[in-house]
Amino acid sequence: MHETIIVNVAGEVPFFSHFLLIGPKTYDILKKIFNVELKPGEYKEATLKDPRTKRKVDRVKIIYLDKNQSDINVPMAMIAGTGGYVIPTLVEMAIAKGGARMAAPYEIVKYRYLLGSIDLLMAHGYMDMLNARTEKGVQIARRRYEGALSERFRDIIDSIRDIASSINGMDEDKRKSIITRLNALIGRIRFLYAQGIRGMVYVKGLEVAIVGRPNVGKSTLFNRLVGKERSIVTHIPGTTRDIIKEAVEIEGVALTFYDTAGYRETEEYVEKIGVERSKKMLDLSHFVLFVLDASSGLLEEDKKLWKLLKGERIVVFNKIDQAKDLESFEVLEDLHRYENVFVSGKTGEGFGDLIKAIKNEINRYFHISEDLALTKREGESLRYVLDTIEDVKEKLKMKGNEIGSKAKLENAANLLEDVMGISWRTETKFKNALSDILEA
Ligand SMILES: Nc1nc2c(ncn2[C@@H]2O[C@H](COP(=O)(O)OP(=O)(O)OP(=O)(O)O)[C@@H](O)[C@H]2O)c(=O)[nH]1
Numbered sequence: 100m101h102e103t104i105i106v107n108v109a110g111e112v113p114f115f116s117h118f119l120l121i122g123p124k125t126y127d128i129l130k131k132i133f134n135v136e137l138k139p140g141e142y143k144e145a146t147l148k149d150p151r152t153k154r155k156v157d158r159v160k161i162i163y164l165d166k167n168q169s170d171i172n173v174p175m176a177m178i179a180g181t182g183g184y185v186i187p188t189l190v191e192m193a194i195a196k197g198g199a200r201m202a203a204p205y206e207i208v209k210y211r212y213l214l215g216s217i218d219l220l221m222a223h224g225y226m227d228m229l230n231a232r233t234e235k236g237v238q239i240a241r242r243r244y245e246g247a248l249s250e251r252f253r254d255i256i257d258s259i260r261d262i263a264s265s266i267n268g269m270d271e272d273k274r275k276s277i278i279t280r281l282n283a284l285i286g287r288i289r290f291l292y293a294q295g296i297r298g299m300v301y302v303k304g305l306e307v308a309i310v311g312r313p314n315v316g317k318s319t320l321f322n323r324l325v326g327k328e329r330s331i332v333t334h335i336p337g338t339t340r341d342i343i344k345e346a347v348e349i350e351g352v353a354l355t356f357y358d359t360a361g362y363r364e365t366e367e368y369v370e371k372i373g374v375e376r377s378k379k380m381l382d383l384s385h386f387v388l389f390v391l392d393a394s395s396g397l398l399e400e401d402k403k404l405w406k407l408l409k410g411e412r413i414v415v416f417n418k419i420d421q422a423k424d425l426e427s428f429e430v431l432e433d434l435h436r437y438e439n440v441f442v443s444g445k446t447g448e449g450f451g452d453l454i455k456a457i458k459n460e461i462n463r464y465f466h467i468s469e470d471l472a473l474t475k476r477e478g479e480s481l482r483y484v485l486d487t488i489e490d491v492k493e494k495l496k497m498k499g500n501e502i503g504s505k506a507k508l509e510n511a512a513n514l515l516e517d518v519m520g521i522s523w524r525t526e527t528k529f530k531n532a533l534s535d536i537l538e539a
C-alpha cells in the first residue's frame with residue numbers, strides 16, 4: 100500500500116466524527132496537522148485548528164499505531180472528534196499536507212486482501228454483510244467473512260491435489276481406491292454447491308416478477324403487495340412500460356417484486372422495449388406471479404405468455420369481484436400443477452391466499468437452513484470443477500488416461516485457487532471478483 104487514505108468511520112452522524120488515517124504517510128500527516136509527537140500505541144489529545152482562520156475547530160483524540168501494531172501491516176491512526184466541522188477540516192488538511200485521499204467504503208477490505216490477510220471469498224463476505232437484507236443474510240455473510248467458505252474451498256483443493264499426486268504406478272487396487280476417493284470428493288462438492296446456491300438467496304433475496312398481458316391488474320396487485328402506490332394504474336392497456344421494483348420482507352426473506360409491462364405483440368417503440376424487458380424478467384426471477392383477468396376470460400395473449408413461462412409460478416386470477424367465464428382458463432396446459440389463487444386487487448379479497456401461496460414458494464427455497472452462500476461466479480467454477488472430476492473419474496476407469504487425468508485435476512485445483520485469489524493478488528482480481536457488488 101503506497102497511498103494514504105482517510106476513512107470516515109462514523110459516516111453521517113453529525114455530532115460525532117471518527118476517522119481512520121491509513122497508509123505510509125500517516126505519521127507525517129498527523130504531525131503536520133496537529134504538531135504533536137505521537138508514540139505508537141499511545142493515546143493523545145490534540146487541538147484541530149482551521150487552516151485559514153486559525154480558530155479552534157475541536158479537541159480530538161488520536162491513537163496512532165505503527166505498522167507492527169496494525170492488523171494490516173501499515174501504519175494507521177484513529178481520530179475521534181465531536182464537532183461536525185472536524186470532518187471537512189481534517190479531510191482538507193490531510194489532503195493538503197500529505198496527499199491523502201478519501202477512501203471508498205470497500206477500500207479497507209481491498210487492502211486487507213492485497214496485503215494477504217483475507218482471500219477473495221472473505222472479501223466478498225464483507226461486502227455482503229454491508230448489503231445483506233435480513234438478519235439471516237448477515238449471519239451467512241459474516242461466516243463467509245470469517246473464512247468458513249474458504250476453509251471448504253481449501254479442503255477441496257487439498258483433496259484434489261492429493262488425489263492427483265497419487266495417480267502413478269496404477270494397479271487395479273489403486274485404480275479402485277482413487278475412484279472411491281473421487282466419488283467421495285464429488286459428493287462433498289455437490290453438497291457445497293447445492294447449499295451455497297440456496298444460501299445466496301438469503302443474502303440477495305428472491306426476485307419475483309409479476310407478469311401477464313396488459314390490463315389484467317398487475318400494477319394494482321404490485322402496489323398492494325408492496326404496500327404503497329408505487330406503480331401507475333389506469334384502465335388503459337399498456338400503462339406500465341419500464342420495470343418497477345420494490346422490496347419487502349416476508350418470513351425473514353427479502354423479496355423483490357417486479358411490476359412489468361403487459362405482454363403483447365406491439366409495434367409501438369417504447370412499449371416494445373418494455374415487453375422485451377418483461378420477457379427477460381421471466382428468466383431472472385426465482386418464480387413469477389402469472390396474472391389472469393377473471394372478468395374477461397382467457398385471451399390469445401394469455402395463452403402465448405403461458406407458453407413462454409418455464410419456471411415456477413403462482414397463477415393469480417384477478418378481478419374476482421367481476422368474475423365471469425372461469426372455465427375458459429382450463430385449456431391452459433398443466434394449469435393445476437401450479438397454485439391457483441383468486442383475488443381482487445380492487446377490494447383486497449383473496450390476498451391472504453396469495454400471501455400464503457408466496458410463503459409456500461419461499462419455503463421451497465428454504466427447507467434447509469443454510470449457513471453458506473456462493474456467488475454466481477463461485478457457483479459456476481464449482482460446477483466446472485465438479486464436471487471435470489466426474490469426467491476424470493470415467494476416464495480413469497480405463498487404462499492409458501492417467502497423465503491427462505492428473506493434469507485435469509491439477510487445473511481444477513488451480514481454478515479454485517484462482518477463485519480464492521490466493522495464488523497471486525492484484526487489484527484487478529479484487530475488482531473482478533466483487534464486480535457484482537461494486538457495479539450494482
Ligand atoms: N374490477 C376490478 N378492476 C381491477 C382490479 N384490479 C385492477 N383493476 C383495474 O384494471 C385496470 C388495469 O389495472 P392495472 O393494474 O393498471 O393493470 P396492468 O396489468 O398493470 O396493466 P398494464 O400496465 O397496462 O400492463 C385498472 O382500471 C384497474 O383499476 C380488480 O381486482 N377488480
Ligand SMILES: [Mg+2]
Pocket residue numbers: 317318319330331332338339358359361
Ligand atoms: Mg401496469
